[in-house]
Amino acid sequence: MSATALQQATPQKQGFDLSAYLQRSSQIVERTLDQLLPSLKTKPKRIHEAMRYSLFAGGKRIRPALCLAAAEACGGNWKSALPAACAVECIHTYSLIHDDLPAMDNDDFRRGKPTNHKVFGEGIAVLAGDALLTQSFELIAQTKPTSRYKVSQQVLELAKASGSLQLIAGQVVDLQSEGKPISIKELRYIHERKTSALLCCSARLGGMSANCTPSQLKALTDFGYHVGLAFQVIDDILDITQTSDQLGKTAGKDQAAQKATYPSILGLTKSRRIAKQLTAKAFLALKPFRNKAIALESLADFLLNREC
């Protein structure tokens, strides 16, 4: 895409305060999660401590925000989208806990804190991840049906995004590819599943909670897909350009693990260009929503400008 087309695709977001929006959406999601998850006093206390330790460790809450903003873009409200918003954050946190385990990426820090297994031990960390995965289905089961989307369709949406054809598939191929040269096509396969699938699902579930039309659902799918890919390219760039303190996790892990990433295959300049092009495509997908997609647009812009 040319620079002019990119500028045209990049919307103006004057007057919209994304940081206040993220603060409010995180607050409501955290309050709801706190109410719906077993308390720290609930037996067996250790597992609930471990689940809550990672869940409330200070993530950016991008997936819930996408879900709530997608609901708004389709004329819905936060209240109806909250079970889905909380469910996607539980899936995301489970995937991070498991990804950090010694059997996977073996990370010591996440969200600026020692990883779950460093604090609670590997056994409890595996179980905390399992419990959050299960918890997410308990949450999505509490969503309300709409005239277009039954509860079972919304549950299926979450199951498919987190199953062995999507999130798990991305992780499997990522693990299998370590230390091997892979093509850009194979790398995109990993990114589509490891990252894009859950971001896309977050936006789609928000739309479904608002009883979105099929064409709105298609637009949210295009948006989530491209935002998800851009997000991962930028994450790979940040792994090189930022410090561990800035990231809240160990920097430079991809290179150390000889992981194929966009910057390792194409270099930083080309990777930045690709991230911008993907974000421009995400903006274009939002055109049918007109000014109702201001929060989604700002989120995509924020994710891109973490780095580029």
Ligand code: GRG
């Ligand atoms: C199923 C074990 C398992 C893993 C699935 C999600 C995943 C694959 C691995 C986690 C590590 C990773 C690089 C994921 C890609 C998506 C991504 C960039 C996650 C980080 O998301 P942020 O930045 O994290 O939204 P916070 O901490 O802000 O919530």
